[in-house]
Amino acid sequence: MSITQIGQGSYEIQDVSVAATAAIGGPKEGQGPLGSYFDEIWPSETHKGESFEEAERALTEDTMELVVKKANISWEDIDLVMGGDLLDQLVSTNFSARRHQRPLLGLFSACAVFTQGLGLAATMLSDKGPRSVLVTAVSHHMAAERQFRFPIELGYQRTPTAAWTATAAGAVVLVAGARHPVGIEAVTFGRVVDFGSKNPNDMGSAMAPAALDTIQRHCAATATTLQDYDAVYTGDLGVIGIKLLTLLGGERGLNIDERVRDCGQSLYHLVEQDVHNGGSGPGCSASVFSGYLYRRLQVGQWHRLLFVATGALFSPTTYQQGESIPCIAHAVSLTHREPGGTTL
Amino acid sequence: MHQEDSDQAKAYQQLVKSNQPKKPIVKNVLLAFLYGGMISLVGQGIQVAFIVGGMSKEDATSPTTVVLIGLGALLTGLGWYDQLTKHGGMGATLPITGFANAMVAPAMEFRREGLVMGVGVKLFTVAGPVLVYGLSAAFVVGVVRYLVTGVA
Amino acid sequence: MTFVWAFVVGGLLCVIAQLVLDLSSLSPAHVLVLFVVIGAILGGVGLYRPLVAFAGAGATVPLPGFGYTLVEGIATAVKTKGLLGLFTGGLTAAAGGIKASVIFGLTVALIFKPKA
Numbered sequence: 001m002s003i004t005q006i007g008q009g010s011y012e013i014q015d016v017s018v019a020a021t022a023a024i025g026g027p028k029e030g031q032g033p034l035g036s037y038f039d040e041i042w043p044s045e046t047h048k049g050e051s052f053e054e055a056e057r058a059l060t061e062d063t064m065e066l067v068v069k070k071a072n073i074s075w076e077d078i079d080l081v082m083g084g085d086l087l088d089q090l091v092s093t094n095f096s097a098r099r100h101q102r103p104l105l106g107l108f109s110a111c112a113v114f115t116q117g118l119g120l121a122a123t124m125l126s127d128k129g130p131r132s133v134l135v136t137a138v139s140h141h142m143a144a145e146r147q148f149r150f151p152i153e154l155g156y157q158r159t160p161t162a163a164w165t166a167t168a169a170g171a172v173v174l175v176a177g178a179r180h181p182v183g184i185e186a187v188t189f190g191r192v193v194d195f196g197s198k199n200p201n202d203m204g205s206a207m208a209p210a211a212l213d214t215i216q217r218h219c220a221a222t223a224t225t226l227q228d229y230d231a232v233y234t235g236d237l238g239v240i241g242i243k244l245l246t247l248l249g250g251e252r253g254l255n256i257d258e259r260v261r262d263c264g265q266s267l268y269h270l271v272e273q274d275v276h277n278g279g280s281g282p283g284c285s286a287s288v289f290s291g292y293l294y295r296r297l298q299v300g301q302w303h304r305l306l307f308v309a310t311g312a313l314f315s316p317t318t319y320q321q322g323e324s325i326p327c328i329a330h331a332v333s334l335t336h337r338e339p340g341g342t343t344l
Numbered sequence: 345m346h347q348e349d350s351d352q353a354k355a356y357q358q359l360v361k362s363n364q365p366k367k368p369i370v371k372n373v374l375l376a377f378l379y380g381g382m383i384s385l386v387g388q389g390i391q392v393a394f395i396v397g398g399m400s401k402e403d404a405t406s407p408t409t410v411v412l413i414g415l416g417a418l419l420t421g422l423g424w425y426d427q428l429t430k431h432g433g434m435g436a437t438l439p440i441t442g443f444a445n446a447m448v449a450p451a452m453e454f455r456r457e458g459l460v461m462g463v464g465v466k467l468f469t470v471a472g473p474v475l476v477y478g479l480s481a482a483f484v485v486g487v488v489r490y491l492v493t494g495v496a
Numbered sequence: 497m498t499f500v501w502a503f504v505v506g507g508l509l510c511v512i513a514q515l516v517l518d519l520s521s522l523s524p525a526h527v528l529v530l531f532v533v534i535g536a537i538l539g540g541v542g543l544y545r546p547l548v549a550f551a552g553a554g555a556t557v558p559l560p561g562f563g564y565t566l567v568e569g570i571a572t573a574v575k576t577k578g579l580l581g582l583f584t585g586g587l588t589a590a591a592g593g594i595k596a597s598v599i600f601g602l603t604v605a606l607i608f609k610p611k612a
Contacts, residue, residue: 051456142610146453156426156524157372157433157517160365194346196353197360199521205360243363248356324348369518376514377507380558384506387553388499405556405565406592412557413593417600421608434513437524438531438558439506440593446528447597451605463605470525471597474559478532482566482586485540486574490582495574 003126007221009189016125017180018334019132019173020071021290024063026141026167029279029287032268037291038168039066045142045167055167056085056092056140059283061099063169064136067290071173078102078173079130082121084113085138085282086165087147092138102134111236112190112311113137114170114286115330119187122332125176132176138169139281148200148316161202161240163280166267170286172294178337182297185304186333188218192313194326200312200319203327204241204264204277207310210327211237212248214308218331226260230302233293235285235309235329236264238278263288263309285309297336306333372433379432383439387412409440416444421452446470498552505547505554513558528559535563565589 004012023038030041040062042048048058060083068075081100084107085092097104109116117135124130144165174184193213197206211234219225226232237245242262249256263285264278289307296302310329319325347353390411394404416439419425425445428436436442450469454462468475489495509531517527538544544564547555555561569589573581587594 156429156437158430160367194348194353195356196348197357202360202364205363209356240363240365244360247359247363326348367518369515372518373511373514376510380510381503381507381554384551384554384557385499385503387506387557388502391553391556401552408553408556409593410596413596414600417597417604421604423608423611433510434517434524434527435507435510437528438510438513440557440559440562443528443559443562444597444600446525447601448604449610451601452608453610455605455609463602467598467601467605470528473525473529474532474562475594477529478536478563478566479586481533481536481563482539482570483582485536485567486570486582486585489540489571490574490579495571 003123006186007188007217009191010186010218010221011123012186012222013122013126013184015178015183016122016174016176017178017183018294019073019175019180020067021170021172021294022063022067022070023168023170023287023290024059024066025287028141028273029166029168029267032273034267034288034292037295038287039291042167045140052140052143052146053087053091056087056138056143057096059140059167059169060085060092060136060138060171061096063138063171064096064100064134067134067136067171067173073132073173075100075102078132078134080105080121080124080133081136082107082117082133083136083138084108084117086110086144093136109328109330110311110313111280111282111285112309112328112330113282114289115235115307115309115332116189118172118174118184118332119189119330121174122184122187125174133174134171135174136169136171137282137286139165139167139283141165141167141281144281158276159201160276161199161204162276163203163236163238163264163278164268164275165281166279166284166287168281168283168287170283170288170290172290181300181336182294183335183337184332185335186218186222188214188221188331190214190328190330192326192328194324196324198319198322198324200314200325202240203236203280203312203325204238205244206312206325207235207327207329208237208241208244208248211235211241211308211310211329212245212252212254214329214331215306216252216254218306218308218333222333226255226257226306229259229304229306229333231293231296232260232306233285233288233308234260234262235311236278236280237262237310238264238280239270240277241310266292297334300336303336304333306331375431376433376435379428379435380438381435383436383441387439412440413444416441417448420445420448425449443471443474501551502554505551506558509555509558509560531559532563535560536567537563539564539567562590562593565593
């Protein structure tokens with residue numbers, strides 16, 4: 001069990017593996033191309049809870065219950081819970097901890113919080129810290145709309161660059177030791193990158209430079225190129241963000257090819273479901289990983305995945321005051337190991 | 345220099361600008377015309393009904409507005425008005441029915457926050473600025489007209 | 497014939513608003529405020545009254561009509577009440593619409609819940 005700093009904010013991790021994952025989504029997410037990878041699909045956006053905020057909390061509570069069950073352990077075996085959401089004062093994550101009564105680290109880096117949690121958990125687990133950590137992230141479309149944009153029934157036209165906050169939650173139980181087929185091999189924590197974007201309805205453009213920065217730093221630290229991975233998934237760049245990532249990467253001599261995909265782009269049928277640029281929200285990358293991406297690694301269809309969730313760190317206040325949008329991206333690379341064997 | 349003001353940032357904003365997807369302006373404009381025209385036509389129908397009922401043309405304007413606001417509020421409550429706006433854009437927002445939508449939508453969503461700080465406050469999220477600047481503009485116009493012509 | 501012009505003028509006002517929305521970075525709320533102010537100014541310089549005579553509801557139903565109503569109300573009130581009319585005229589003329597917005601708005605907000 002060990003951890004090595006291989007660059008500023010980059011760590012090589014040994015013997016940390018994924019015991020189980022769980023993902024629950026809303027009806028729209030269930031109708032998307034990855035719908036069958038969710039463990040559970042809610043029949044309506046407000047399936048549980050009296051308010052949107054309560055619904056979001058119920059979503060994360062249910063997902064956490066489910067992942068503990070799937071890991072075949074009890075809550076007492078979880079040493080630490082880490083998680084985040086988009087709502088002010090992290091209410092979903094914090095309030096849901098009333099129920100599970102585990103030590104809690106509430107995290108915020110907007111839609112990048114899931115890889116922040118995976119990375120932080122991995123560094124602690126690989127250094128004789130906690131033995132098992134539950135990492136979770138959640139978002140609810142209507143709760144986010146209410147906080148960040150417009151009231152639900154207030155009519156307005158979405159711009160083509162707008163993202164659709166996903167109603168979804170993902171949760172992972174990470175454990176010390178290489179007991180399970182999917183392990184974390186390296187993490188890179190992101191720097192804040194702000195290239196002056198101010199449009200909250202175009203977060204893909206704002207976040208692409210942050211994603212590129214973290215990808216480049218991760219590759220440099222781990223001495224890999226993108227071509228060493230079977231797949232690279234960014235967080236919520238969407239169609240426009242991926243396009244700009246490709247262009248900006250090209251300018252810097254980085255070959256962003258078709259193996260680079262995006263969780264927000266993958267979660268929905270973009271045109272048929274009328275989500276414009278694609279999905280967003282902490283629950284987007286968390287549920288896409290916990291459902292689809294993890295499954296690909298688990299069955300050995302992929303052997304190596306680079307997972308880079310991205311977050312736009314603005315608030316309605318900073319936007320109204322005319323500030324640009326600082327962004328961050330955290331990277332985690334994962335491998336599939338053969339049972340009992342070593343990392344490929 | 346801050347990163348967000350750097351040359352690199354400026355070059356990137358150029359890249360963003362040249363890769364912005366086009367808004368479907370022609371389609372938006374045609375639909376705005378159609379929806380705005382239809383709502384005005386409904387308004388005209390209601391007004392004529394009041395005139396037929398014995399009102400003068402001037403007197404019929406106010407009750408017409410009242411009925412349209414009622415319709416806009418009801419359609420918002422039923423969850424239909426946002427669909428009108430999604431397609432019709434400003435064609436559904438600019439008519440007085442859209443003003444009703446802008447009052448009801450936030451209010452119904454903040455029911456849980458209570459009748460005073462929730463519903464009461466949020467009724468004026470969009471309507472507030474419209475009233476503040478509408479009344480102020482009308483006041484200034486009135487004062488100027490009074491000074492210029494001696495009557496407002 | 498007023499029906500046709502109501503449709504055309506009402507539609508055209510919305511087209512202008514749509515163009516402002518799509519070609520600027522203003523939010524719908526900004527556009528609404530802008531158009532009420534424009535209605536008040538056009539009312540003040542005497543351009544909106546002929547439009548109302550010509551297109552009926554096509555000019556009164558879109559929000560510039562609200563700005564026009566406020567200005568007309570002030571004009572009427574100043575004639576009878578003098579300068580006090582500057583303060584009472586606008587709201588008097590728009591009283592029906594404003595009161596209806598509050599009453600209907602409150603009622604609907606208490607009865608219905610937002611849908612997905």
